[in-house]
Amino acid sequence: SIDGQRLWDSLMAMAEIGPTENGGSCRLALTPEDAAGRRLLLDWCEALGCTWQVDRVGNLFIRRAGKRDDLAPVAMGSHLDTQPKGGRFDGILGVLAGLEVLRTLADRDIVTERPLVLVVWTNEEGSRFAPAMVASGTYAGAFSVESTLAREDRDGVTFGEALEACGYAGESPVGEPRLDSFFELHIEQGPVLEEEGETIGVVTGVQGMRWFDVTLAGQSAHAGPTPMRYRRDALAAAARLIDRLQAHALADESGDTKVTCGCLEVVSASRNVVPGDVKLTIDLRHVVENELDALQAYFEGLLSEVGETCGVTVTQERIWASPVVEFAPECVAAVERGAREQGLKYRRMMSGAGHDAVYVSRVAPTAMIFVPCRDGISHNEAEYATPEDCAAGTQVLCDAILERANR
Amino acid sequence: SIDGQRLWDSLMAMAEIGPTENGGSCRLALTPEDAAGRRLLLDWCEALGCTWQVDRVGNLFIRRAGKRDDLAPVAMGSHLDTQPKGGRFDGILGVLAGLEVLRTLADRDIVTERPLVLVVWTNEEGSRFAPAMVASGTYAGAFSVESTLAREDRDGVTFGEALEACGYAGESPVGEPRLDSFFELHIEQGPVLEEEGETIGVVTGVQGMRWFDVTLAGQSAHAGPTPMRYRRDALAAAARLIDRLQAHALADESGDTKVTCGCLEVVSASRNVVPGDVKLTIDLRHVVENELDALQAYFEGLLSEVGETCGVTVTQERIWASPVVEFAPECVAAVERGAREQGLKYRRMMSGAGHDAVYVSRVAPTAMIFVPCRDGISHNEAEYATPEDCAAGTQVLCDAILERANR
Numbered sequence A, B: 001s002i003d004g005q006r007l008w009d010s011l012m013a014m015a016e017i018g019p020t021e022n023g024g025s026c027r028l029a030l031t032p033e034d035a036a037g038r039r040l041l042l043d044w045c046e047a048l049g050c051t052w053q054v055d056r057v058g059n060l061f062i063r064r065a066g067k068r069d070d071l072a073p074v075a076m077g078s079h080l081d082t083q084p085k086g087g088r089f090d091g092i093l094g095v096l097a098g099l100e101v102l103r104t105l106a107d108r109d110i111v112t113e114r115p116l117v118l119v120v121w122t123n124e125e126g127s128r129f130a131p132a133m134v135a136s137g138t139y140a141g142a143f144s145v146e147s148t149l150a151r152e153d154r155d156g157v158t159f160g161e162a163l164e165a166c167g168y169a170g171e172s173p174v175g176e177p178r179l180d181s182f183f184e185l186h187i188e189q190g191p192v193l194e195e196e197g198e199t200i201g202v203v204t205g206v207q208g209m210r211w212f213d214v215t216l217a218g219q220s221a222h223a224g225p226t227p228m229r230y231r232r233d234a235l236a237a238a239a240r241l242i243d244r245l246q247a248h249a250l251a252d253e254s255g256d257t258k259v260t261c262g263c264l265e266v267v268s269a270s271r272n273v274v275p276g277d278v279k280l281t282i283d284l285r286h287v288v289e290n291e292l293d294a295l296q297a298y299f300e301g302l303l304s305e306v307g308e309t310c311g312v313t314v315t316q317e318r319i320w321a322s323p324v325v326e327f328a329p330e331c332v333a334a335v336e337r338g339a340r341e342q343g344l345k346y347r348r349m350m351s352g353a354g355h356d357a358v359y360v361s362r363v364a365p366t367a368m369i370f371v372p373c374r375d376g377i378s379h380n381e382a383e384y385a386t387p388e389d390c391a392a393g394t395q396v397l398c399d400a401i402l403e404r405a406n407r
């Protein structure tokens, strides 16, 4: 079985690269910190006799030979980049758990039938280069290599330039190596496992998500002399929209409907001015694709209704849509067997967040394993998962990988 | 009768001082532009034989002698400072209408019993030095001279320093001269007169206003994996608050209840993060003081209710309160007689906005005259009042001033 203390030590060592004030990490994609994190991982893996290759968008494939090197490798991994004030676990756990699997096999001189690959996907967070999961998306053919290399950060630096600068512009074609299957361990990033007292989430798929930009254009006016009934208040309209959408989602007793207004800006705001222009973003999610269609239809109807009621012109643009993903039953089953055989409390669940596994699942049988994180908090320096839960998740990963690689 | 064309020409000439791209004016208080505007006015008034004095907070009193110079003067005026992208009428009309009254009397060699004073109040807008109406407030004893001189703009320049620099740091004691009465002509800054096809608003008082800063503290969380029922969404709570408050105000059929949320900020907003912290401002107004008390009580109850329902900690601070003002019946009556005798369509109305007259009314009998402004728009380069309406308002001002000065 895996060594939980060694896993924890490697997590804490990685967190020292780009440490933040409040105990988190800042390793934005393709920065010197990202490169230093990769280098540390490679040092550890080279010590185990692994070889590695980097593709043209910086995805890193670390290989441990198997008995049948002509077969496609069984893969595990996640990402090492973080949010600007990120935590020590989101992504990193999935990579260092893979390292711990490799070390465990090395300790025991176990050679699997199929080769193993530990993958570090570039720029999962999307904080530096939008969108999220862009390099696993490129690997899976969802984005072209050229478009990915041309994406710019806020300072106008392209993905390609940053990749060269940090030393991870590889030469191997994007899409290689082809994988037999892929397993990603991740913190849940939500509160369910913790609240329910369970250690493992057997992730059966990922809910669908759609992102919208909404603008509301009314008429700015003086707050004092403008009677309520003459107003075309863009913020009052936005409030009505958000409130009705919330009520709609809360009314779904299954809990599967999720709506979020994350950003809202009042243009030229002033305390005694009725807001004329508001911009906001909407994130709609559901685990069933046609329910997501229905949710979008409800949302669009609400936009019209609110626009009319409030005398405000409402426009929207759908800027991203990620369909519902169902992971491969044989991979999910391998994870579930691992959890059951370890005697861990687990639940089958859909992932609420997008992960590299979303895109990888388009080209290889894929599954994910979740472990609880404290208060469901992530994308935050306070992000925390216990050493015991990290070890349990890694053991399940190890078991699934072994089963799959020796089948 | 007054000369409408001459009035209009002087309005357009003043607008050339600090002109903005889209036909408005930028004469922030106590800037070189403000000084140039005052200088132009003084040139015009000196040509009429007027004398002037400036008090220690820069309020400018331009005097036309009467037959009985031992009596307190009858005053008229407003302000010459503008918003950063202000219009050509807000404040300026009240000052230049006063000039037009002085010119009309000079043309006809009319000498009134009481002396007349044309007042330019400093920094009415509050754009450079908060709060609004600060120098008329100081004149009326609502603020101390020292506190006013110490107020700072965004660059840390004090009111006193700016006053010295622009050459209008006067020596006369604040509170002098004492006024027999004060009349302020102003654009309505709302849509009622225009919508109702009326030329004159006989302003009987000013509604009470209270300003609040509100913070809502929930818990930021990932938009994907966090179930709706676990969320403590500060923006959803803010939306509920705004929506309920709007509904409450709209349900008042008298139209006297006014509520505005002018500023709303989501702290560390991100598209796929449930907002943890929101700050917003609330402006409550009513024409009846105890109805305003009731409105505040309703608002406070709503804050608690929304906080509880949404699992969000809500705090509020009342940062300003201006009680309901009732103008002096004899001054209001003089304005109403002026409107009636000119055969103008008029309505008695409360002012929705604060004006220098609010504070002056604490120390002298006061009234105001409103004229319509296009689409009710002010604090905007597009602000517009017709030459005919400006002339009509000025005629009513002239009649009221003459009646009052000769009584």
Ligand SMILES: NC(=O)NCCC(=O)O
Residues within 6 Å of the ligand: A125, A132, A352, A353, A354, A355, B224, B272
């Ligand atoms: N894991 C994660 O934060 N992915 C970003 C896409 C999403 O919002 O789910």
Ligand SMILES: NC(=O)NCCC(=O)O
Residues within 6 Å of the ligand: A224, A272, B125, B132, B352, B353, B354, B355
């Ligand atoms: N006239 C004016 O805009 N005054 C500022 C105070 C208010 O908001 O009414």
